[in-house]
Amino acid sequence: MCSAQGFQWQKNPWKAINTLSYMPSVVDMHVCLGVYVVNSFSMCYSDKDIRVDVARQRELKWLDMFNNWDKWVSRRFQKVKLRCRKGIPSSLRAKAWQLLSNSKELLDSNPGKFEELEREQGDPKWLDIIEKDLHRQFPFHEMFAARGGHGQQDLYRVLKAYTVYRPEEGYCQAQAPVAAVLLMHMPAEHAFWCLVQICETYLPGYYSEAIQLDGEIFFSLLRRVCPMAYRHLKKFKIDPILYMTEWFMCVFSRTLPWSCVLRVWDMFFCEGVKIVFRVGLVLLKQMLGSVDKLREVQGMYETMERLRNIPPESVREDLLVQEGVQGRTDPPACPKAPRDTGHPRAQASGLRHQLRGAPQGLLQPALPPRLPQVQNPLPFSEDGLLLWGLWDGGHAATEPLSGSFKPTQRPRPQTTHV
Amino acid sequence: MAKQYDVLFRLLLLGDSGVGKTCLLCRFTDNEFHPSHISTIGVDFKMKTLEIDGIKVRIQIWDTAGQERYQTITKQYYRRAQGIFLVYDITSERSFQHIMKWASDVDEYAPDNIQRILIGNKSDEEEKRQVATGQGNKLAKDYGMDFFETSASTNYNITESFTRLAEQVLAANKKDLDLLRASVTDELNLAALEEEEGITDGAAASQKGCWC
Numbered sequence: 131m132c133s134a135q136g137f138q139w140q141k142n143p144w145k146a147i148n149t150l151s152y153m154p155s156v157v158d159m160h161v162c163l164g165v166y167v168v169n170s171f172s173m174c175y176s177d178k179d180i181r182v183d184v185a186r187q188r189e190l191k192w193l194d195m196f197n198n199w200d201k202w203v204s205r206r207f208q209k210v211k212l213r214c215r216k217g218i219p220s221s222l223r224a225k226a227w228q229l230l231s232n233s234k235e236l237l238d239s240n241p242g243k244f245e246e247l248e249r250e251q252g253d254p255k256w257l258d259i260i261e262k263d264l265h266r267q268f269p270f271h272e273m274f275a276a277r278g279g280h281g282q283q284d285l286y287r288v289l290k291a292y293t294v295y296r297p298e299e300g301y302c303q304a305q306a307p308v309a310a311v312l313l314m315h316m317p318a319e320h321a322f323w324c325l326v327q328i329c330e331t332y333l334p335g336y337y338s339e340a341i342q343l344d345g346e347i348f349f350s351l352l353r354r355v356c357p358m359a360y361r362h363l364k365k366f367k368i369d370p371i372l373y374m375t376e377w378f379m380c381v382f383s384r385t386l387p388w389s390c391v392l393r394v395w396d397m398f399f400c401e402g403v404k405i406v407f408r409v410g411l412v413l414l415k416q417m418l419g420s421v422d423k424l425r426e427v428q429g430m431y432e433t434m435e436r437l438r439n440i441p442p443e444s445v446r447e448d449l450l451v452q453e454g455v456q457g458r459t460d461p462p463a464c465p466k467a468p469r470d471t472g473h474p475r476a477q478a479s480g481l482r483h484q485l486r487g488a489p490q491g492l493l494q495p496a497l498p499p500r501l502p503q504v505q506n507p508l509p510f511s512e513d514g515l516l517l518w519g520l521w522d523g524g525h526a527a528t529e530p531l532s533g534s535f536k537p538t539q540r541p542r543p544q545t546t547h548v
Numbered sequence: 549m550a551k552q553y554d555v556l557f558r559l560l561l562l563g564d565s566g567v568g569k570t571c572l573l574c575r576f577t578d579n580e581f582h583p584s585h586i587s588t589i590g591v592d593f594k595m596k597t598l599e600i601d602g603i604k605v606r607i608q609i610w611d612t613a614g615q616e617r618y619q620t621i622t623k624q625y626y627r628r629a630q631g632i633f634l635v636y637d638i639t640s641e642r643s644f645q646h647i648m649k650w651a652s653d654v655d656e657y658a659p660d661n662i663q664r665i666l667i668g669n670k671s672d673e674e675e676k677r678q679v680a681t682g683q684g685n686k687l688a689k690d691y692g693m694d695f696f697e698t699s700a701s702t703n704y705n706i707t708e709s710f711t712r713l714a715e716q717v718l719a720a721n722k723k724d725l726d727l728l729r730a731s732v733t734d735e736l737n738l739a740a741l742e743e744e745e746g747i748t749d750g751a752a753a754s755q756k757g758c759w760c
Contacts, residue, residue, distance in 0.1 A: 258642070259565050259566075259615060262565055262566035262587075263565070263566075263587050265584070266585060266586050266587040267586065267587070268586075269584035269585065269586065270584060275584075302615070302617050303565065303587050303589060303613060303615045303617070303618075304589050306587065307586075307589075337617075338617065339617075339620055341621075342620065342621065369624075371590060371591070371621050372590065372591055375589060375590030375591070375621065376589045376590050379589060379590075380589065384586065384589075431593070431595050431608070434592075434593065438592065
């Protein structure tokens with residue numbers, strides 16, 4: 131296994147590892163062995179490695195779920211969610227992501243479509259920008275390092291195909307890192323349909339203009355979840371779009387240590403954009419949530435530097451577990467959501483609805499304080515890995531099945547756009 | 549305690565995606581150049597302190613994503629700037645043609661007394677050149693801007709161009725500066741002054757803008 135020592139020139143080793151995308155190649159190497167090599171995660175300073183027998187057991191559980199996927203999703207979705215929170219075995223991650231996102235079904239029901247899109251000429255306006263971006267995604271990852279190498283070629287194919295598939299949307303630069311992460315796990319055609327699902331079902335509108343409003347929603351949630359961080363950001367006039375644009379649009383793929391990126395994506399594919407909100411809130415809470423931490427970042431510049439180069443200790447898994455046990459970081463569900471599917475998009479749209487209706491309360495939505503309490507953290511923390519899921523604060527045990535985001539049960543995306 | 553700076557102001561880097569805005573900035577603030585780097589998503593900024601005519605000038609340089617799609621975000625920062633770099637890539641005719649569009653956006657969204665400077669980056673890539681130096685000079689003259697060809701890769705004209713724009717901003721705010729010289733204790737925070745003024749503008753702008 132190569133070491134990260136060669137990358138010490140980077141100010142922030144995590145940024146280095148993340149940028150270099152050192153982890154996936156290590157994980158991928160083990161994929162063919164069929165072994166769940168959680169030990170690879172040790173780069174994340176996680177001292178809670180999974181034993182091989184536990185890993186193997188998890189793998190078998192996932193294989194069993196794959197065999198009866200529809201049944202699992204319709205009848206035991208809570209269990210699926212829990213298992214996603216524990217982390218999908220790396221050897222099975224690609225397939226799980228495709229099933230969770232329903233992109234597998236799109237792939238199967240559109241045979242030959244990707245080749246057809248590829249054959250189209252494409253709009254030079256988009257192709258020009260895509261070409262300039264090919265060498266600027268994970269430039270130290272072995273797959274994307276070589277100019278014109280197979281990784282960059284596949285990236286071009288996927289991104290170009292999307293601009294042909296949705297010519298009215300075209301290409302957004304933040305799609306490139308997302309597509310690159312997908313390509314680290316699956317072939318181009320599979321990655322394409324997965325990207326389609328992310329753009330249209332998970333983050334609709336993010337790659338056009340919706341991000342700004344979600345920034346305001348995120349900030350209003352922060353006020354309730356961590357007033358100290360909120361006040362600090364407000365004091366130094368740091369708009370949410372300054373730090374959350376990259377976090378949200380790239381689903382943290384450029385922000386967190388690699389092992390955490392994968393864990394976040396596992397949960398994101400299962401539960402949707404609310405995971406992105408939660409991770410963002412926890413990060414802010416961990417970086418700006420105490421007097422000591424704020425003392426280190428007295429100024430707009432210092433704060434921005436910190437948020438753009440997140441120190442590794444802020445994302446240590448054990449700290450996140452601790453954070454989760456306190457169970458105070460969950461964004462509250464909106465009681466007036468027009469379509470309360472439990473999906474944060476619906477929650478967010480409910481909140482958005484309120485925000486639009488009451489411009490004066492933009493940062494102070496009139497929501498009752500309904501922060502969930504952790505009721506039963508033990509099942510998550512048994513192996514010290516559960517971390518993110520705990521933010522749900524016991525929802526996992528209490529939420530009705532119908533209240534969960536299930537992209538696998540959603541109708542296929544419409545061709546029309548809002 | 550000695551003052552860290554006398555004047556603080558903001559500069560903004562604008563130009564098409566891939567012309568080298570982030571590389572210019574890294575070269576200027578950290579004297580680093582990374583051939584392998586990632587595209588800018590959203591807005592970023594860095595700081596550097598210069599000394600011009602005995603005045604300690606702290607500049608905050610905002611780096612923006614070049615893609616048109618991010619302009620609803622980046623345009624909000626135009627009005628907060630005192631100086632703007634319009635950057636094109638000498639190996640890309642298209643990026644040069646787009647300078648006119650960038651300039652008209654600046655006219656529309658930036659404060660009236662904003663200082664501008666034209667930069668033709670990647671001057672080290674002579675063999676791929678598509679925009680002659682004369683074209684850059686002419687365009688700059690038409691717009692009444694100074695012009696530099698630069699190379700972040702070889703560190704050519706980087707400090708010169710940043711210093712020039714800083715000097716222009718200082719000169720444009722000479723009145724405030726003279727006041728500063730009269731009182732030795734205060735520091736001049738152009739960025740903050742502008743920000744305070746900008747609050748009401750911002751409210752008006754956000755009503756105008758469409759977020760849907």
